[in-house]
Amino acid sequence: xxxxxxxxxxxxxxxxxxxxxxxxxxxxxxxxxxxxxxxxxxxxxxxxxxxxxxxxxxxxxxxxxxxxxxxxxxxxxxxxxxxxxxxxxxxxxxxxxxxx
Amino acid sequence: xxxxxxxxxxxxxxxxxxxxxxxxxxxxxxxxxxxxxxxxxxxxxxxxxxxxxxxxxxxxxxxxxxxxxxxxxxxxxxxxxxxxxxxxxxxxxxxxxxxx
Numbered sequence: 001x002x003x004x005x006x007x008x009x010x011x012x013x014x015x016x017x018x019x020x021x022x023x024x025x026x027x028x029x030x031x032x033x034x035x036x037x038x039x040x041x042x043x044x045x046x047x048x049x050x051x052x053x054x055x056x057x058x059x060x061x062x063x064x065x066x067x068x069x070x071x072x073x074x075x076x077x078x079x080x081x082x083x084x085x086x087x088x089x090x091x092x093x094x095x096x097x098x099x100x
Numbered sequence: 101x102x103x104x105x106x107x108x109x110x111x112x113x114x115x116x117x118x119x120x121x122x123x124x125x126x127x128x129x130x131x132x133x134x135x136x137x138x139x140x141x142x143x144x145x146x147x148x149x150x151x152x153x154x155x156x157x158x159x160x161x162x163x164x165x166x167x168x169x170x171x172x173x174x175x176x177x178x179x180x181x182x183x184x185x186x187x188x189x190x191x192x193x194x195x196x197x198x199x200x
Contacts (some may be wrong), residue, residue: 003139003160007138007195023200027131030168039103041197042165051194058197060103066144094151095107097141 001062004072007055009091010095018088022057023083029077034068035061055093066098101199102163107155111163118188122157123127129178137162151198155193164185166198 022086026040039072063069072078112118126140129135163169172178 001139002144003141003158005160005195039101039197040200041103042168043198044102044196044198046166046169046196048194050152050192051196053196055195057200058103058183058195059198062139066146069146092150094148094154095105095155095158096144096146096151097139097160098144100140100142100157 002066002069003095003097004059004061004063004069004096005097006059007052007056007093008059009054010056010088012088013056019056020049022085022088025088026057026059026079029075029081032072032077034063034071034074034075036064037062070098081096102166103195103197104159104161104163104169105195105197106159107152107165108157108159108189109154110156110188112188113156115170119156122185122188125181125188126157126159127182129175132175132177134163134168134175135161136168145170145174156189169196191197 001086008022010018023040039060041060042053047053047067105112108122110118130138139160141160143153143155147153
């Protein structure tokens with residue numbers, strides 16, 4: 001199992017339109033067949049010192065393995081997402097994890 | 101859906117024993133019935149500028165909702181984990197996300 005978790009910070013954090021455009025861009029990648037599970041998120045209401053709530057939108061993907069994640073990285077729908085949406089974010093943090 | 105993703109940095113990053121003890125401590129929480137999905141991870145081999153590989157172990161939980169996550173936070177098995185394992189880590193970063 002390969003977990004790919006991305007946290008996007010918006011260039012315009014107060015723009016609901018930009019946030020919506022980013023979420024729509026993420027949704028457009030749903031047909032990528034190598035993806036097993038998708039979760040598009042926003043920060044929960046939980047708010048303790050250890051919790052990072054600085055992002056606007058999260059993108060959690062589960063793949064069967066690294067190879068499928070590699071296919072996703074160069075997939076035309078992923079490339080199109082970066083082309084059409086990268087102007088929306090100021091920062092991206094990615095965590096890639098495999099079974100311990 | 102409520103996503104709870106924790107990234108642990110070890111006090112002794114080079115200690116395989118400490119890493120194993122942490123993983124065993126996490127595994128001991130598997131019986132908590134409010135948890136829908138568990139993934140215990142380590143950094144993948146992917147290594148781009150945006151990827152944070154600074155953690156030793158990741159702990160991804162999926163709950164049905166915030167209420168179930170709240171039960172987990174105060175569950176005896178979770179409290180026991182913190183008691184027995186918190187000396188192992190120097191830093192914890194948590195991302196809690198709900199459906200966008």
